[in-house]
Amino acid sequence: MNTRHKTKEQIKTKVKLEGLTFYYGKYKAIDNISMEFFECKVTAIIGPSGCGKSTLIKAINRISEITNDVKVEGKVLLDNKNVYDRDVDLVDLRRRVGMVFQRPNPFPKSIYDNVVFGPRLFGVNNKKQLDEIVEYSLTKSALWNEVKDRLNHSAISLSGGQQQRLCIARALAVDPEVLLMDEPCSALDPTATARIEELIEDLKKYYTIAIVTHNMQQAARISDYTGFLLNGQLMEYNITTDIFTNPDNKVTEDYITGRFG
Amino acid sequence: MNMNYNLQSSNLKASNIPGNASAKEGVKRFGDKRISDILVESRKTNVRRQRIQEFIIEELLFVGGLAAIVFIALIFIFLFKEGIKAFFLIKPLEFIGTHILDFDDNRVFACMWQPVGESGKYSIIPLIIGSFLVALPATLISTILGVGCGIYLAEIATAKIREGVKPAIELLAGIPTVVIGFLCLTILATYVQNSFHTTFRLNAFVGAIGVSMVIIPVIASITDDALRAVPGELREASYGLGATKWETIWKVVVPAGISGVTASIILGMGRALGETMIVVMATGNAALVTGNVFSSVRTMTATIAAELGAVPQGGSQYCALFLVGSILFFITFVLNLVAEMIISRMRKKLRL
Ligand SMILES: Nc1ncnc2c1ncn2[C@@H]1O[C@H](COP(=O)(O)OP(=O)(O)OP(=O)(O)O)[C@@H](O)[C@H]1O
Ligand SMILES: [Mg+2]
Numbered sequence: 030m031n032t033r034h035k036t037k038e039q040i041k042t043k044v045k046l047e048g049l050t051f052y053y054g055k056y057k058a059i060d061n062i063s064m065e066f067f068e069c070k071v072t073a074i075i076g077p078s079g080c081g082k083s084t085l086i087k088a089i090n091r092i093s094e095i096t097n098d099v100k101v102e103g104k105v106l107l108d109n110k111n112v113y114d115r116d117v118d119l120v121d122l123r124r125r126v127g128m129v130f131q132r133p134n135p136f137p138k139s140i141y142d143n144v145v146f147g148p149r150l151f152g153v154n155n156k157k158q159l160d161e162i163v164e165y166s167l168t169k170s171a172l173w174n175e176v177k178d179r180l181n182h183s184a185i186s187l188s189g190g191q192q193q194r195l196c197i198a199r200a201l202a203v204d205p206e207v208l209l210m211d212e213p214c215s216a217l218d219p220t221a222t223a224r225i226e227e228l229i230e231d232l233k234k235y236y237t238i239a240i241v242t243h244n245m246q247q248a249a250r251i252s253d254y255t256g257f258l259l260n261g262q263l264m265e266y267n268i269t270t271d272i273f274t275n276p277d278n279k280v281t282e283d284y285i286t287g288r289f290g
Numbered sequence: 291m292n293m294n295y296n297l298q299s300s301n302l303k304a305s306n307i308p309g310n311a312s313a314k315e316g317v318k319r320f321g322d323k324r325i326s327d328i329l330v331e332s333r334k335t336n337v338r339r340q341r342i343q344e345f346i347i348e349e350l351l352f353v354g355g356l357a358a359i360v361f362i363a364l365i366f367i368f369l370f371k372e373g374i375k376a377f378f379l380i381k382p383l384e385f386i387g388t389h390i391l392d393f394d395d396n397r398v399f400a401c402m403w404q405p406v407g408e409s410g411k412y413s414i415i416p417l418i419i420g421s422f423l424v425a426l427p428a429t430l431i432s433t434i435l436g437v438g439c440g441i442y443l444a445e446i447a448t449a450k451i452r453e454g455v456k457p458a459i460e461l462l463a464g465i466p467t468v469v470i471g472f473l474c475l476t477i478l479a480t481y482v483q484n485s486f487h488t489t490f491r492l493n494a495f496v497g498a499i500g501v502s503m504v505i506i507p508v509i510a511s512i513t514d515d516a517l518r519a520v521p522g523e524l525r526e527a528s529y530g531l532g533a534t535k536w537e538t539i540w541k542v543v544v545p546a547g548i549s550g551v552t553a554s555i556i557l558g559m560g561r562a563l564g565e566t567m568i569v570v571m572a573t574g575n576a577a578l579v580t581g582n583v584f585s586s587v588r589t590m591t592a593t594i595a596a597e598l599g600a601v602p603q604g605g606s607q608y609c610a611l612f613l614v615g616s617i618l619f620f621i622t623f624v625l626n627l628v629a630e631m632i633i634s635r636m637r638k639k640l641r642l
Contacts, residue, residue, distance in 0.1 A: 124531070128530040
């Protein structure tokens with residue numbers, strides 16, 4: 030399953046899971062998963078509902094443990110440093126590993142305040158710097174032209190697709206290295222989805238992207254690597270084209286072709 | 291064109307349409323009836339009864355709602371009708387104050403509530419001051435403790451602790467106010483006097499603490515509800531950007547629920563202004579014009595409670611008391627209205 034042999038370009042591992050097992054209480058949601066996420070690549074996680082996709086990507090920025098009783102075995106290496114080590118600074122970890130959620134969840138504040146929320150947390154108060162961060166992040170998330178004249182309007186007044194791009198901008202504003210996206214388009218219409226997909230295509234030049242999706246076409250369109258999860262186990266992980274044209278595993282093929290279950 | 295259309299429609303025979311009743315074999319039947327036939331039939335007999343039921347329920351709800359409005363309107367009218375009479379019996383200026391002779395026989399303007407005898411003095415100023423001198427400190431104390439408690443319940447307490455604490459707080463709201471008043475009068479007043487060395491043993495501050503006991507649960511409970519209505523997704527987003535628990539509470543959750551918190555404080559203040567038994571027992575009931583919270587005061591509510599039962603109907607004092615009641619009613623009505631507006635604004639803001 031070593032994908033590196035299959036590609037000629039020089040690629041660098043950004044995040045590496047080593048025997049990751051994840052429990053909610055006593056329930057084992059992720060079972061001994063090892064895989065890698067590469068820099069400047071999009072890795073898609075697919076699998077049926079409840080198989081542990083969200084759990085898997087949330088294990089990388091350790092966000093589930095805030096509200097849940099969880100237990101973790103194995104390692105999650107970010108630049109070769111285990112994020113579950115005792116000396117890891119969680120605030121810094123979550124800055125480096127940004128997250129975009131299933132439903133757009135802008136704060137009920139102005140567009141501007143949404144974007145600068147992260148930088149302000151870190152103590153940046155210089156108005157000029159914040160202004161520049163806002164312009165940069167909103168430009169990167171392809172929203173700047175639509176909102177530049179109403180930055181102090183409430184974020185709630187935006188459309189769903191715009192809100193999701195705002196959430197991406199908010200995540201970009203802290204200059205992350207990895208971007209986790211948990212079904213970022215599932216609450217959006219096809220047009221808005223297309224825009225987000227274009228955006229991801231552009232963002233992968235700068236970030237390591239992990240995206241959970243229920244949409245096979247979307248995974249095939251935008252990802253470079255795809256992992257197929259079933260019942261908390263990684264059934265197959267490979268270059269996307271291989272997964273979709275020539276899967277090693279019968280269940281993978283069944284799932285992808287919709288013959289599943 | 292026309293021809294074409296006819297051709298098409300002739301193809302669309304009922305039996306060709308998928309899902310048509312006669313189309314499919316193997317569906318569940320009762321005799322020769324399908325489930326849908328039975329549903330349609332039952333509905334026919336059902337519909338009449340349902341209409342009647344719905345009609346009755348609708349009318350009952352309407353009458354209930356109307357009755358509530360009529361009641362409030364009647365209270366309003368009755369209060370104001372009696373209150374207005376005061377203006378015919380007493381000169382309007384006298385509700386502010388009257389000229390009296392001081393000890394050196396100088397004429398001075400004084401705000402006094404001394405509704406006795408021929409030359410009764412009916413200044414409502416000391417009563418309004420008294421009410422606010424109790425209500426404002428009470429609101430302040432309860433805001434700090436109640437909002438703190440609400441935040442703790444909504445954001446920090448584990449489910450287990452919450453299950454124990456929330457009913458306990460609501461129990462506090464159920465203690466008869468006369469019991470709280472009694473405790474203030476006997477124990478708290480002494481304690482306050484000893485620690486602040488006050489001239490008056492019973493004063494506005496003692497009353498304010500007592501009243502806080504009643505409104506802390508109100509504020510805590512509404513704050514808790516308001517914060518729990520803030521979507522969990524906002525908390526996740528905040529944590530995802532590197533915020534700590536405290537940063538998330540102060541910068542995301544509380545701002546998102548601030549309208550609810552504000553509304554709870556305003557409602558609490560309304561309760562504080564309307565509270566009667568505790569202030570009758572704990573504030574000393576001296577109608578003084580003062581800004582000192584450690585001075586005895588006489589609130590609007592205490593005045594009405596203490597005097598209305600003992601005055602002849604229709605007299606100056608009787609009508610003056612109704613005027614006081616009208617003012618109190620008006621103030622609390624406005625406070626409630628403002629709170630209601632703020633809450634509905636929050637609903638909109640959070641898309642609840
Ligand atoms: N907070 C939690 N507490 C307990 N069990 C949980 C919790 N969150 C998820 N689970 C369980 O862990 C398993 C994996 O959940 P997860 O949310 O990762 O699935 P998913 O693949 O993202 O599903 P979906 O496609 O529906 O989002 C599920 O069986 C779920 O019931
Ligand atoms: Mg999920």
